[in-house]
Amino acid sequence: TGESLPQPRQAGDAVTAGTLNVEGALIVEVRALGHDTRLSAIVRLLERAQAEKPRLARIADRAAQWFLLCSLIAAALIGLLWWQLDSSRAFWIVLAMLVATCPCALSLATPTALTAATGTLHTLGLLLTRGHVLEGLNQIDTVIFDKTGTLTEGRLVLSAIRPLSTLSTDLCLSLAAALENRSEHPIARAFGRATLAADEVVSSPGLGLEGRVGARQLRIGQPGFVCELSGCQVPAAPQDGGQWLLLGDREGALAWFVLDDRLRSDAPALLAACQARGWRTLLLSGDSSPMVASVALELGIDEAHGGLRPDDKLHVLQRLHKEGRKVLMLGDGVNDVPVLAAADISVAMGTATDLAKTSADAVLLSNRLDALVHAFTLARRTRRVIVENLLWAGLYNGLMLPFAALGWITPIWAAVGMSLSSLTVVLNALRLTRLPSAPVARAPSVTRPLPA
Known part of the structure; x- marks a missing residue:
């Protein structure tokens, strides 16, 4: 789990339940069942992490409860006082106090802002599955990223072709595509549709393909396997990153092909947003290839x-928590599930596994990372709106209470003021429904390789 490319397995190697056998037949000896399997261990880690997850208090609701209690006590005391001073006015003054100090605006201050912000994020393609996300985003200081399928597109593409003979780049690509189109290996999809037809194609698991295109006998795959066909020496492999495949015939090596898991176009903007906020960034991947370091270097992780x-x-996450850090996790695979569950805030990609989506606090339905950038900004705006609403509600109730107690406000005007204060809170929260300006339309990504 977590590898960007299929991993070869030989007799005696361990295989994990739930993984996909890409090619070839397998005879597997079962060593563990049910509770003892790797998947069960991941589920146990998920359950333990969820049990340790902290809960944030609902401060606004508690404040409204205490304010209501104090208002009732104050109304009773003022009513007794007015009963002694002027019993004919006591009832109406107490009624005006209760209406004027109704904590409607105070109770609406937080939920209206959160509801408006949640709806906006849903429109942008980010579905919040737990209520503490917007509040928690304002406390984050560390972000953990998965690589394959999260910062990268999770599919291999041809990024370069380097001919080693007199054949043109287009002809080399056509010959390679003819062989690969007869394979179900994930690498084959990167070569696109073939303009030539291959016959007698044989797959050698872990090595490559051999077949005939016209009168030319060809091999593509591992360099040693390809060079056995002609008996030539293995050409020097390029030093660039990625997965390199060699194409050759009976005369010798023909071309190098490099396949790479391309970065998402919006990944640099997400990393830039994290760095602009002074957050620490980490890349934790199950992929053991050099691409992990390459992606981290390119994005400045x-x-x-x-x-x-x-x-x-x-x-790693537990170590960060011991350092007092608040962590946001972004991932998509089964191997990310324990960290998604244990992180302070967790986001699963829209293409993530069902288990990852279930354990995450939010799901990126649009699969666009720029929705997270908007979420960072919207979380701060939401906090500011909540503070404004609470200040307004507190100021209104604080002013209306003494006016009503002095008999300066009738119950009708108290009801009007209470309604206007609640409406003000709601209208202020609706400012969060304004969508950010639409990004400039991007040209579609070009996946056709260019000659090196």
């Missing part, structure tokens, strides 16, 4: 670790 198991990721 502070710390990167590859080849991690689910419990390894959880240990």
Whole structure:
């Protein structure tokens, strides 16, 4: 789990339940059942992490309860006082006090803002599944990213072709695509549709493909496997990152092909937003390839670790918590589930596994990372609106209470003032429904490789 490419397995190697056998037949000896499997261990980590998750207090509701209690006590005392002074006015003054100090605006201050902000995020493609996300985003100081399928697109594309013979780049691509189109391996999808037809294609698991295109016998895959066909020496492999495949025939090597899991176009903007806020960024991936360090370097991520198991990721998160950090986790795989459950705020990609979505606090339905950037900004706006609403509600109730107690306000005007204060809170919260300006339309990504 977490690898960007299928991993070869030989006789005697361990395989994990729930993984996909890409090609070839397997005879598997079952070593663990039910509770003892890797998937069950991940679920246990999820349950333990969820049990340790902190709960945030509902301050506004508690404040409204205490204010209501104090208002009732004050109304009773003022009523007794007015009964002694002027019994004919006592009832109407107490009624005006109760109407004027009704904590409607105070009770609406927080939920209206949260509801408006939640609706806006849903429109942008971010579905909140737990109520503490907007409040928690204002406390975050560390972000953990998964790589495959999160910062990258999770699918391989051809990024370069380097011919080694007199054949043109287009012809080399056509020959390679003819072979790969007869394979169900994930790598084959990167070559697109073939303009030539291949016959007698044979797959050698973990090595590559061999077949005939016209009168030319070809191989594509691992360099040693390809060069066995002609008996030539293995050409020097390029030093660039990515997965390199060699194409050759009976005359020798023809071309190098590089496949890469391309970064999402909006990943740099997300990392820039995190860095602008002074947040620490980490990349934790199950992928053991050099691509982990390459992605971290390209995006400017502070710390990167590859080849991690689910419990390894959880240990990193627990270490961050011991340092007093508030952590946001963004992931999509089963191996991310324990960290998603234990993080202070967790977001699963829209293409994530069902288990990852269930354990996350929010789901990125649009699969666009720029929705998170908007969420960071909207969380701060939401906090500011909540503070404004609470200040207004407190100021209104604080002023109306003495006016009503002095008999300066009739019950009718108290009802009008109470309604206007609640309406003011609601209208202020509706400012959060304004969507950010639409991004400039981007041209579609070009996946056709260019000659190096």
